Amino acid sequence: MIAYIQYLFLKGFGFFVNLLPENFSLSLGRSMGKIGYFLDWEHRKVALENLRIAFGQEKSEEEIRSIAKRTFQNLGMMSVEFFRIHRMDAEAFKTRLEIEGLANFEKVRNNKKGALLLLSHFGNWELMGLLTKGLGSQVMVIAKPVRKNKWVDRMITDIRESSGLEVVPSEKASRKILQALSQNRMVGILIDQRAKLSEGVMADFFGRKASTTPALAVLGMRTGAPILPLYLLRNGTGKYRLVIREPIELIQTGDVKNDVVANTELVNRSLEGMIRQYPDQWFWVHRRWERKKSGRRH
Structure with a gap:
């Protein structure tokens, strides 16, 4: 019953924000983020802890808190944009989009080998389907289902697919990934969430080891498909910038175990570089690193 009520609430929220003019709805989202920073103490605590791990020696406490506040505002706007995806046209979206590195994409x-897209919870990652559709490519993305709420999971999947993505549950992904690559398609994999220790490798991220999915490294080494980093930045209200980096040059020495770790660190390094440039656009509210309890005030 609670799960269904949550679903109805989100449906109602989506209906409401679609009644509003876009700029007004984005202002609402920003305000929601400002309020969320003060009310959602648990995620605020996680964000501040993460930021101190990443930038504790480089930024003041005031700077860290400012980044956290802007992160919440970005997430608030993103939540509004997500529910407006079905109203967005891929061609019209391109007029709001500045692209850096299009030659890397082309x-x-x-190259006829397909491609593995390095995706992350950065900027507004949920709009990635619209922009790749606008560039003339359909992308298959691997997503973890919302196991605790089948109605919300179906709703999220429907919205994502309305943007042009093919969404595949992570537990059913292996065969479909290989099939898609053999058909010269692009497969997007989110790499910035903490992996289970039994499934991840310990790879450097902001100077500290973090359990990271080796999926991109393993698939790239196995198939020869290039790993292409994509980052969608917020570039003002209702405007965006897509940054397409050069494909990651994989290390292949023949020592598979060490190569997987080394290549996973290359993946992390790409993301870290973007976060350092635009720290308020990453998903700091996820507990990325394992750490001991701290008595520090938040």
Whole structure:
């Protein structure tokens, strides 16, 4: 019953924000983020702890708290944009989009090996389907289902697929990934969430080891498909910038175990570089690193 009520609440929220003019709805989302920073003490605590781990020696406490506040505002706007995806047209979306590194995208698309897209919870990652559709490519993304709420899971999947993505549950992904790559398609994998210790590798991230999925490294080494980092930045209200980095040059020495770790660290390094440039656009509210309890005030 509670799960269904949650679903109805989200449906109602989505209906409401679609009644509003876009700029007004985004202002509402920003305000929600400001309020959320003060009311959602648990995620605020996680964000501040993460930021201290990443930037504790580089930024003041005031700077860290400022980044955390802007992160919440970005997430508030993103939640509004997510529920407006079905109203967005891919061609119209391109008029709001500045692209950096388009040649990298075209080169990979023309190599006939498919591509592995390095995706992360950065900027507004949920709009990735619209922009790749606008570039003439359909992308398959691997997503963890919302196991505790089948109605919300179905709703989220429907919205994502309305943007042009093919969404595949992570537990059913292996065969479909290989099939998609053999058809010269692009497969997006989110790499920035803490992996289970039994499934991840300990790879450096902001100078500290973090359990990271080795999926991109393993698939890239196994198939020869290039790993292409994509980052969608917020570039003002209702405007965006897509940054497409050069494909990651994988290390292959023949020592598979060590190569997987080394290549996973290359993946993390790409993301870390973008976060350092735009720290308020990453998903700091996820507990990325394992750590001991701290008595520090938040």
